[in-house]
Amino acid sequence: xxxxxxxxxxxxxxxxxxxxxxxxxxxxxxxxxxxxxxxxxxxxxxxxxxxxxxxxxxxxxxxxxxxxxxxxxxxxxxxxxxxxxxxxxxxxxxxxxxxxxxxxxxxxxxxxxxxxxxxxxxxxxxxxxxxxxxxxxxxxxxxxxxxxxxxxxxxxxxxxxxxxxxxxxxxxxxxxxxxxxxxxxxxxxxxxxxxxxxxxxxxxxxxxxxxxxxxxxxxxxxxxxxxxxxxxxxxxxxxxxxxxxxxxxxxxxxxxxxxxxxxxxxxxxxxxxxxxxxxxxxxxxxxxxxxxxxxxxxxxxxxxxxxxxxxxxxxxxxxxxxxxxxxxxxxxxxxxxxx
Ligand code: KG4
Ligand code: ZN
Numbered sequence: 534x535x536x537x538x539x540x541x542x543x544x545x546x547x548x549x550x551x552x553x554x555x556x557x558x559x560x561x562x563x564x565x566x567x568x569x570x571x572x573x574x575x576x577x578x579x580x581x582x583x584x585x586x587x588x589x590x591x592x593x594x595x596x597x598x599x600x601x602x603x604x605x606x607x608x609x610x611x612x613x614x615x616x617x618x619x620x621x622x623x624x625x626x627x628x629x630x631x632x633x634x635x636x637x638x639x640x641x642x643x644x645x646x647x648x649x650x651x652x653x654x655x656x657x658x659x660x661x662x663x664x665x666x667x668x669x670x671x672x673x674x675x676x677x678x679x680x681x682x683x684x685x686x687x688x689x690x691x692x693x694x695x696x697x698x699x700x701x702x703x704x705x706x707x708x709x710x711x712x713x714x715x716x717x718x719x720x721x722x723x724x725x726x727x728x729x730x731x732x733x734x735x736x737x738x739x740x741x742x743x744x745x746x747x748x749x750x751x752x753x754x755x756x757x758x759x760x761x762x763x764x765x766x767x768x769x770x771x772x773x774x775x776x777x778x779x780x781x782x783x784x785x786x787x788x789x790x791x792x793x794x795x796x797x798x799x800x801x802x803x804x805x806x807x808x809x810x811x812x813x814x815x816x817x818x819x820x821x822x823x824x825x826x827x828x829x830x831x832x833x834x835x836x837x838x839x840x841x842x843x844x845x846x847x848x849x850x851x852x853x854x855x856x857x858x859x860x861x862x863x864x865x866x867x868x869x870x871x872x
Contacts, residue, residue, distance in 0.1 A: 540611045540854060543599065543635070544847025545592075547628030548620025548648050549674065550579045552591035554599040555843035556610075557851050562658055564602035565837065565844040566595050574713045578704065585623030592631050599843075610641055612859070614850020617645040618870030619675065625866035633862055642859040644850040649673075649872050650688055652807040653680055654852070655834040655845035663832055668801045670792050672816075673808035673841075674700035674715070677745050677788070679795045680872065682805075685852050688872050692743025692795060699784050700810050702747040706754055706780045710769055721813050724781045727774035733757070735783040743795050750783060785816050789823070796827055805832040812839035 539558065546553040550573055555565040570587045573579045600607060615632035618625055636643040653669045667682040677699045679692035697705070700717060707716020712723075735753055738746045758776075761768040769776065788810075796804060806820055811833050820831050838844055853859075 540851060541603075541605060541609050542612050542614055542644070542847045542850040542854060543596070543610050544646070544843040544845075544850050545596075545613070545615040545628045545632050546648070546841055546843040546846045547588045547592070547624050548616045548618065549624060549841060550584050550587075551841045552588050552595050553841060553843035553846075554592075554595045555847040556599055556603040556605065557844070557847040558603075560657070560848060560851060562844040562848065563605075564599045565842055566599045566602065567837075567842055568595050577708050577714050579621070579714075581621045581623050584621055585627055588624055588627035592627060596631075596635075607639060610639060612636070612642040612644050612850060612854050613639070614644040614646050614846050614853070616648045616651070616846055617860075617864065618867035619648060620866075620868065622866060622868045625868065629864070629866045637862065642854070643862065643864070644853045644858070645860040645864055646846045646849040646853070647870055647872060648846075649676055649678065651845040651849045653682055653688060653805070654685065654849045655807055655838040655842070656805045656832050657685070658834060658838050658844055658848055660832065663805070664803055666801050667803040667805055668792070668795055668799060669805040669807055670788060671807040672699045672788060672810035674698060674704065676808070677747070678872075679743050679792065681799065681801075686856070690872055691799075692745065692791060694745040694747060695740065696746050696748035697751060699745070699747060699788055700808070702751055702784050703780075703810065705751050709755055709758055710773060710776060715809070717810060717813065720777045720781055721815065723774045723777035724815065727778040729778060730775070731779050731782050732772070732775040733779040735779060737783065737787055737790070743791060743798070745787065745791055747784070747787070750787070754780065781813070781815060785813070785819055788816070789819050792820075793823070793827070796823075796829060802829045803832070804829050807834055807839065809840045812836045
């Protein structure tokens with residue numbers, strides 16, 4: 534292994550529908566390329582077979598581009614980090630196989646990364662002010678978790694969704710409203726141009742402990758829209774922005790209320806959010822408001838590092854590199870992979 538203080542890690546993320554490659558120099562991100570697959574939009578969700586095929590097409594140009602932007606040669610790399618899971622198996626296989634080949638060809642270590650841990654670690658990109666212990670509410674397309682973060686290396690889930698994730702609640706609600714995939718950013722955009730009043734009050738589920746549930750909300754919204762459309766065919770069209778605002782408000786209030794409960798229960802004063810839904814500005818503002826209310830410090834990753842990206846994989850790889858925590862070449866991806 535090369536012994537120097539200039540550690541360059543190339544990270545590969547291919548767990549869902551974004552092919553992303555990033556390079557870190559020590560704990561700084563020096564390139565982060567994300568190639569998003571537009572093909573899924575018309576299907577209202579990610580089509581696994583199409584996703585893995587697109588990763589195959591994208592991976593080589595995205596790797597070349599990441600090296601070019603970072604202005605380094607591949608011979609300078611110290612290790613290859615990749616997302617092992619959780620995610621779509623066919624998609625993960627493309628990143629995993631490519632990472633193995635590259636590590637073998639360059640004769641440098643291979644490092645496996647858990648995608649959900651990496652979302653938490655995204656908070657540490659360009660931010661040296663976070664201290665431990667930390668609570669992180671990670672909200673992505675497939676997961677909703679409250680994570681007790683003892684250190685970069687020690688994380689434990691203390692609450693999670695029992696059914697749908699909050700990201701799915703956004704995406705499925707958007708689909709019911711005839712909006713494209715992914716629905717979260719579109720709902721946010723529509724909510725922003727509404728009159729910002731909660732015209733429709735959707736119910737908040739009563740779930741014990743620190744767990745979440747979003748499937749009841751989804752069913753309620755679906756029934757409500759169906760009933761209103763029977764009375765007025767133009768119901769969605771006439772009330773789209775207000776519907777988006779009300780849906781956004783309820784999904785975020787469910788998240789915030791559980792987070793408040795977790796903060797009170799653990800008495801942890803450093804609180805972060807992560808994952809695709811953390812790029813929602815309304816959510817970020819609501820979290821910020823907790824600082825004064827609960828006398829805590831809050832953090833959210835830069836927007837480009839909230840949604841799926843390889844910078845968080847490369848940085849996670851860097852921390853594992855410091856511990857010489859490497860993977861063997863026969864490692865396999867895992868569609869279900871708990872923190
Ligand atoms: O973390 P992520 O990029 O991918 C997964 O690991 O799943 O999260 C994707 C999820 C999708 O459900 C998407 O609709 C949601 O994040 N999302 C948003 C916003 N941007 C992405 N939800 C609400 N508001 C946004 N601005
Ligand atoms: Zn993700």
